[in-house]
Amino acid sequence: MKALNNILSGHSADELDKLFVSDPHYAEFLKYVNWRRNCEMGRTTWGFIDYNLGTLFEYASKYSMCEQFFAIGFTHKQVTEDFKYSINEVPKWLRNYCLGVKNRRLLSNDFVDFYKMYPDYVQTILQTEYMTLTKEYLINFFEDNHRYRFTKILEALNQDYGYNLADVFVYIDRIITFEAATNSINWLLGELRDYARMMDAISHKFDRYPRHFKTTMDIVTRNYKRLQKEFSEEVFKKRINKEYEFTYKDLRFFYPNCTQDIKDEAVQQNNCVASYIDRVIDGECHIMFLRRVKEPDKSLVTIEIQNGRIVQALQRFNDPLTADQQEAVDAWNEHFSKKGKVAA
Numbered sequence: 001m002k003a004l005n006n007i008l009s010g011h012s013a014d015e016l017d018k019l020f021v022s023d024p025h026y027a028e029f030l031k032y033v034n035w036r037r038n039c040e041m042g043r044t045t046w047g048f049i050d051y052n053l054g055t056l057f058e059y060a061s062k063y064s065m066c067e068q069f070f071a072i073g074f075t076h077k078q079v080t081e082d083f084k085y086s087i088n089e090v091p092k093w094l095r096n097y098c099l100g101v102k103n104r105r106l107l108s109n110d111f112v113d114f115y116k117m118y119p120d121y122v123q124t125i126l127q128t129e130y131m132t133l134t135k136e137y138l139i140n141f142f143e144d145n146h147r148y149r150f151t152k153i154l155e156a157l158n159q160d161y162g163y164n165l166a167d168v169f170v171y172i173d174r175i176i177t178f179e180a181a182t183n184s185i186n187w188l189l190g191e192l193r194d195y196a197r198m199m200d201a202i203s204h205k206f207d208r209y210p211r212h213f214k215t216t217m218d219i220v221t222r223n224y225k226r227l228q229k230e231f232s233e234e235v236f237k238k239r240i241n242k243e244y245e246f247t248y249k250d251l252r253f254f255y256p257n258c259t260q261d262i263k264d265e266a267v268q269q270n271n272c273v274a275s276y277i278d279r280v281i282d283g284e285c286h287i288m289f290l291r292r293v294k295e296p297d298k299s300l301v302t303i304e305i306q307n308g309r310i311v312q313a314l315q316r317f318n319d320p321l322t323a324d325q326q327e328a329v330d331a332w333n334e335h336f337s338k339k340g341k342v343a344a
Contacts, residue, residue: 029067031076033060039081069107073099080108097126101135111142118151124165130173133185141185150186153193161196163208168192171209179214191217198224201235233259235281244288244305246335248328253303254289254296262287268299269316276304285311290328301325308336 037059060067068087069079078098087095090112098107115122126138141147157163172188175181181188195213198220199206210216236259246253256262259277265287266274279285290301290313301321304312313321313329321329 025070025073028075029063029070030060032066032070032079033063035076036063036081069095074107075103077103078105078107080105082109083107084109085112093123093127097135101139104136104139106139114142114147121151121154121165125169128166128169130170132177133169133173137185144184144186147186150189153189156193157189157196161193161200161208163196167209171213175213179212181214195220202227232277232281236277239280239283239286241286244286244336246332247293248331249324250293251290251300251325251328252293252296253328253332254291256287256289261289265289265299265302269302269314271302271314271316271318273302290325303329309333 065086066079066083069083070076072087072095078101090098090107094112094115095107098111122142125141141150144150154165154168157168158165168189169185172185172192175188183191192213195217196206196208201224207216240255240257242255244253245255256265262277262280263274266272273287276285276287280287284306286305288303288305289299290303291298292300299316301313301315303310310329310333313325315321315325
């Protein structure tokens with residue numbers, strides 16, 4: 001050991017290939033161990049400065065789990081310094097994929113964590129063949145800090161609009177190839193989701209993969225903006241739930257019949273309830289009015305309902321409720337808690 005230490009003294013980690021000619025995989029593993037050791041000590045060098053070979057091998061035993069990856073061909077430039085998974089926890093196809101990306105630390109905790117959360121998405125996307133999308137391109141997608149948000153976009157495309165995920169990436173590849181799009185995959189996915197949302201509002205029988213996407217998107221956006229008010233009103237009417245209407249003594253909970261009713265309420269009450277219209281349309285809440293039975297057109301209390309329960313109730317200028325108004329709200333909550341939540 002002392003002799004080996006003397007041989008290694010003053011050598012850089014890059015020279016391990018020469019010192020371990022008979023076992024280049026182990027040389028890569030020692031480079032990795034040396035790198036981790038230097039990282040922990042706040043060093044940027046690869047050299048074996050002021051610690052001996054025995055220390056290096058002591059650290060090597062701590063990272064024996066990672067040694068398996070080097071045995072199958074990984075280099076110290078392909079595995080992150082804090083990798084926590086054993087070789088059996090990473091599917092063979094994914095190991096091979098990462099192995100094919102030279103000089104890039106793709107085999108990271110974040111990447112494997114993401115795969116374990118969305119195995120079908122990751123496998124479908126990575127195992128599809130493309131014309132332009134390279135492994136580097138796809139890696140950038142999976143390493144993006146917003147990849148979880150874009151996973152939600154993939155879920156929406158798949159579950160809400162009937163897109164096949166393999167076809168989605170083939171289509172993105174086609175846009176980049178034939179329409180000379182220089183935008184990121186993330187941006188294009190967001191555009192495709194927006195396209196699907198707008199087209200679905202017009203007709204469920206829309207072309208999911210238009211031949212000239214950028215031109216089609218421009219046309220759809222212009223048309224949608226012209227008709228947006230009409231679409232919003234149609235969707236709002238589908239959200240109306242008259243089952244939530246309820247009478248308690250001389251007070252009644254009314255459901256608005258259109259978005260204009262909510263705008264009128266905002267004017268009468270001097271509150272911001274008009275800003276809740278989009279939330280109603282998106283299914284996040286319901287807006288109702290509490291009024292006197294004998295004065296159904298006179299604004300009194302504005303109500304917000306979430307998950308079958310009143311979560312906000314305020315008078316004009318956002319003043320708190322009177323005793324009889326609060327009693328009516330409590331009665332509504334009690335009634336629907338016993339009845340069970342009605343359909344949203």
